[in-house]
Amino acid sequence: MKEKIWKQISEVRTKSPLVHNITNYVVMNNTANALLAAGASPVMAHAQAEVQDMVNIAGALIVNIGTLDEYWVESMELAAGRAKEQAKPWVLDPVGAGATPFRNQVLQSLLKLQPSVIRGNASEIMAITNVPGGTKGVDSIHESVDAVSSAKHLNQQTGSVVCVSGAADIIIHESRVVKLSNGDPLMSKVTGLGCTASALIGAFVAVNPADPFLATVSAMAFLGVAGELAARKSAGPGSLQLNLLDVLYSLPQEEFMSVIRIEEKNEE
Template identity: 40%
Template sequence: MTRPAASPAEALTSLRAAAPLTQCITNYVAMNIAANTLLAAGAAPAMVHTAEESGDFARIARAVTINIGTLSPAWAAGMLSAVQAANAVGTPWVLDPVAHFASSYRAGVTRDLLAHRPTILRGNASEILALAGGDTTARGVDAADPVMAAEPAARQLARDTGGVVAVTGTVDLVTDGTRLATIRGGSPLMPRVTALGCSLTCLMGSFAAVAAPMDAAIAALVLFAEAGERAEREAEGPGSFGWRFLDALAAVTPDDLTRTPRVTWS
């Protein structure tokens, strides 16, 4: 269904009004913080991942998110079942190809999932570059390349998949292959808290349930940027930042997202 363009403020209003049920197939490390992130923002998480039920659940969820961080054959089967079911009923889904280049098995699972054309593809610059066939020196989950170096790769992947690609880092970019938006803000403490990036993927899924894919990706990034800046003001380090970030997510209002322009279009 084609939705009218929505600003981050409008998307946040819609998210909190709908509290969309979001199926999050994510890694062991991320489950708790991802679920709490969605609850704080106003969505409803469900950490359903087994092949025996993930497909059935994807048919009733408003969005599905896939993160391959702690991959296994059983989890891969659940992921595939979920995305097939999501596509069958027109449910948006998000793919986070964590360190997909780290092993041949991980790369193969990523190719299989990507063939099902995610609504939104989110990764760091190294993951997006490698996914498009480019060179990167990264070997693990952390990016070794600047975000803007991945712009051509992101545009190409968006055209190839027919979806939206979000590249996240110190500056974030989002493209549908034609349009490109950059988002600034957040906190340098965010990469020092485990699984905030994985949680962002889940939140993009929740926003995709209530807004068009590009608007959804931008709204999630803008909300994260605002909450990150707020949490940093009183945080004493990564530990206190983590819980303050959840509080900030819950406290941010739609009006707050209109007061500080963060999005630049090109």
């Protein structure tokens, strides 16, 4: 699996897919820079007059509800609807799911448009499946393992690959489960690294639309390893943000292979 994952990372670097993001104001800059560092080509666009045309030319779409409003929700539905029509991969980041009824309603209508991948933190994934327990705005108050049964349920209900992020990143599709144990606790002190994870999944699913599970595992492994290596040379969140871009840009294969911690299970 590690070799297959590295192949995906190389393909993003060489193919440089166009990734269309409808994302939040907080992370537009971080996520565009992370996509560029990884080798992809980002575009942020949310005008209703152009989102469908942008989906037509992009390799994948990301819909991130971080700072949504009514106008943006219509843009998201138009774009995701076009992606569904064209069988083009799209990724849903349910930022702040469970925090307000508005977010929950919007998510239920976006789920009908069949995202290829859903990536959220544990509280968000639990909230989408109506598990009571709460959330702290956009930050998780649960561990990834707490959300595994919700993630399995969500995968069965939607057919989407589901990724729960956190200290462990857990990716679920049908009987397949992958657990990645890279990253660093300092990553939770930089805003937008969950959103960065979702944006990177978009780049990977654009180069491998036939296997969104492998694409998601690869993107999460890449971010986790890069974040862990970047944290080792960072004094705090400020330098981590910069160092992460540098590591995403230049991470060599041998270092990736020696740092990745991955467990696979097939529960058939």
